[in-house]
Every structure is written in C-alpha cells, then in structure tokens.
Amino acid sequence: MRIKESELILNPDGSVYHLNLRPENIAETILFVGDQDRVEKITKHFDTIDFKTQKREFKTQTGTYKGKRLTVLSTGIGPDNIDIVLNELDALVNIDLTTRKPKDELTSLNIIRIGTSGSLQSEIPINSFLLNTYGLDLNGMLHFYKIDSICNTKIEEAFIKHTDWKPEKARPILIKNSSELEAQFESDIVFKGVTATAGGFYGPQGRVLRLPLEDDTLNKKIEKFSYQEIKISNFEMETAAIYGLSKLLGHKAISLNAIIANRANGTFSENPGQVIKDLIEYTLDKLIEK
Template sequence: MPIKESELILNPDGSVYHLNLKPENIADTVILVGDQNRVERISKHFDSIEFQTQKREFKTHTGYYKGMRISVLSTGIGPDNIDIVVNELDALVNIDLESRKPKENLKSLNIIRVGTSGSLQKDIPVDSFVLSQYGLDLNGMLHFYQIDSIKNPDVEEAFIKQTNWSKNKATPIVIENSPKLEKILESDGVFKGMTATAGGFYGPQGRVLRLPVQNPDLNHNMDTFNFKGLRVTNLEMETSAIYGLSKLLGHNAVSLNAIIANRATGNFSENPGKAVDDLILYTLNKIVE
C-alpha cells in the first residue's frame, strides 16, 4: 500500500516537505551540523558546489571535496529536529516518492554529525574532540519507535541505578555508533566515550537560572557514572537521536563534537570558532582518506 499523503508530505515540486530536497540532491555521505551558518563553513572547503537549498533551519549544500561527493545539512537544535531530518533523508533514498512505496533494495547512508558540546570530565579539556561510541538518550523521543533491537539494557540499568534516575523521566536508552565509521574517523588525539543527549539546554542539562531542577546532583552523578570503563564524556542535544533512528533505518552514523565548554571545571573555550573549524577539516580529511 502506498504511504498516505498525510504521512509522507511532499512539496509541489516533489521534494520532501521540511528539507526541500529531491533524491538526486543528496550524496551518500551526509554531514549534519546544528547551526545553519556552519554549512558554509564546511562547503567553503569544497572543490565545487552543485546544489544549494534552504527551508526554515534546514540548509543543504551538496558538492565535492577532493573528488568525493558530500552533502552538508543543518538540523537546528534538538532531538525533535533530528526526527525530521533522519526520517526525510531515509525517505529520499529508500522510498519511491512517486509511488509512495518503500524500495525493494534499500540504501545505507553514512551520516556524520559535526557539532559542539560540553565535556563532563575534567580530563577532557576545551578545544579537544570527542567521538561518541554510544549515544545516551535522556530525552524520550526514541520511545515512540520500536527500539528493543537497538537498546543496551545492561548499561541502561546501571545508569539508572548509579544516577538515581527519576521514574518520572523518560527511561534512558543507550545506542551504539557505527563501528565502520568510527574506524574511519578515530585517531589517537580524539577522546571516546558515551555522549548524553538531553531534550533541552537549561533544566535538562542541569543549568539553573530561576527554575530549580528535579535533581540538582544529576550532572555530578553522570560525571561519576562508570560501566566497565564506559563513562559519560559529554552532553549535547542530538547524538542519541541520530544513532537511534539511523540504527533502526539501517544507516551508518557517528558523532564528533568539538568541546567548547567543560562543565566539570567551568572553563569555556577562548576561541570556539577555531575549535569548530579544526574539527571540520579533521572530519573532511578523514572521510576522503
């Protein structure tokens, strides 16, 4: 049966509704960034740009870097936006948009997040890079999908116990990255660990302005969490959603973050722009190696 128009919404030109993209507009390797202004910071390194579009916060450039076709797409902030982006990217490659039916032969995209984040560990300093071996989902968006096949119950149960996780919050989910992409993007100078993904910037990440939080000790409890050497290295708002949806849909995903703040020490990068630019070039050159 064809997917209903109300479920898979297309623009009048046949492009997917939010991303404003057609299948021919994206490469098999897609770099995701949060900030739409970061798209140009990546594509300026391209040898050529063949396609550009933007709708709302979703901005896409597709072109070539050292002979390799790459798309860069801005997601905006948060797991709700990731739900839109990854589902529509998958629709572009795995659903026939004319017949509205899934294709028989499915394609796996390589999805790489290049973002910024705050470290939760004193020994992971500002301006360093973190590669997320696992995404720790704290926001609950993935619970709307059938996720039993991608969960890691032993780690999840240990996290709930060690952090005194409230039953009133969404149950944490732990999702592994793509080992294939990890091998491509790792190096001795890059930290690895588990990246926690919150559903907000202030209370969900333990920041207090005028509103008290449910558990003032949560960040400290996450700092000290350890499961067979696996610890929570950093905290942001996209990684676990990218990992979960990519895993469910059959895509490869990995997340790289430039650390611009250290929550454990209170330090903030003196030049966060340089840290991001350094990570951009690191990622591009690792991809084409």
C-alpha cells in the same frame, strides 16, 4: 503498501516537506551541523557546489571535496528536529516518491555529525576533539518507535540505578555508533566517550537560571557513572537521536564534537571558532583517506 499523503508530505515540486529536497539533491555521505551558518564553513572547502536550498532551519548544500560527493545539512537544535531530518532523508533514498512505496533494495547513508559540546569529565580538555562511541538518550523521543533491537539493557539499568532515575521520566536508552565509521574517524588526537543527549539546554542539562531542578545532584551522578570503562563524557542535544534512528533505519552514523567548554573545570575556550574549524578540516580529510 502505499504511504498516504498525510504521512509522507511532499511539496508541489515533489520534494520532501521540511527539507525541500529531492533524491538527486543529496549524496550518500551527509554531514550534519546544528547551526545553518556552519554549512558554509564546511562547503567553502569544497571544489564544487552543485546544489543549494534552505527551508526554515534546514539548509542544505551538496558538492564535491577532492572528488568525493558530499552533502552538508543543518538540522537545527534538538532530537525533535533529528526525527524530521532522519526520516525525510531515509524517505529520499528508500521510498519511491512517485509510487509512495518502500523500495525493495535499500540504501545505507553515512551520517557524520560535526557539533560542539561541553565536557563533563576533567580529563577531556577544552579545544579537543571527542568521538562518541555511544549516545545516551535522556529525552524520550525514541520511545515512540520499536527500539528493543538497539537498546543496551544492562548498562541502561546500571545508569538508572546509579542516578536514582525517576520513573516519571523517559527511560534512558544507550545506542552504539557505527563501528565502521568509528574506525574511520578515530586517531591518537581524538578522545572517546559517551554523550548524553538531552531534550533541552538549561534544566535538562542541569543549568539553573531562575527555575529549580527536579534533581540538582543529577549532573554529579552522571559525571561519576562508570560501567566497564563506559563513562558519560559530555552533554548535547542530537547524538543519541541520530544514532537511534540511523540504527533503526539501516544507516551508519558517527558524532564528532569540538569540545569548547569543560563543565567539570568551569572553563570555556578562548577561541571556539578555531576548534570548530580544525574539527571540520579533520573530518573532511578523514573522509577522503584511503
């Protein structure tokens, strides 16, 4: 079935509307960063850069690192941005933009998020690396899609019961990462955990400035949740959306975080830039390991 112009919007040059990209502009391995200024912190390591573009917060550069073609793309902050990015990237590889019809043969992208986060567990220290085995979606965006195939109902129900999760809120969804990419990026210097993906930075992550919280004990309950060795390790705003949409669309995804804060201990890294730099170099080297 042909996809209507109002549903898949293209720019006059044939590029997808928000990302300003054409199919030939991206590699099959894509590194996500939230901050557009972090794109060059990765691509400065590249041997070549053959494409650059930016529209709004979506900045993209494609090139090669030690012979491997890679794309680096800034998503901006939040699950709503991830909805745009994942759907438009999938359109680039799995929809014929001329006929506006899905392709018979589908392409699976490798998506690696390099982010920053604060740990909720005292044993995951600042200046460490964290690989997220699951994303716990707390924001509700994924509920607009058919998600039965990606849910982990027993764990979700245990979390709802443990936290006394209010039915007025979106039902939490737990989504697994790509086991293949997890095996590629794990090592003895990387912690593992479950990231909780919130829809905001302040109230949704339990921060109080002037507004009171609906449940000011929620963070403590999240920190103490445990189900068959599954514990919530950190808060951020993208991973579960990346995992969920990637699973639904047939792509592989992994999220790696530089831990720059420990909220359980109340500590913050004295040199967060160095932690991020180290994680970038770790990720690039893992991508080319044989």
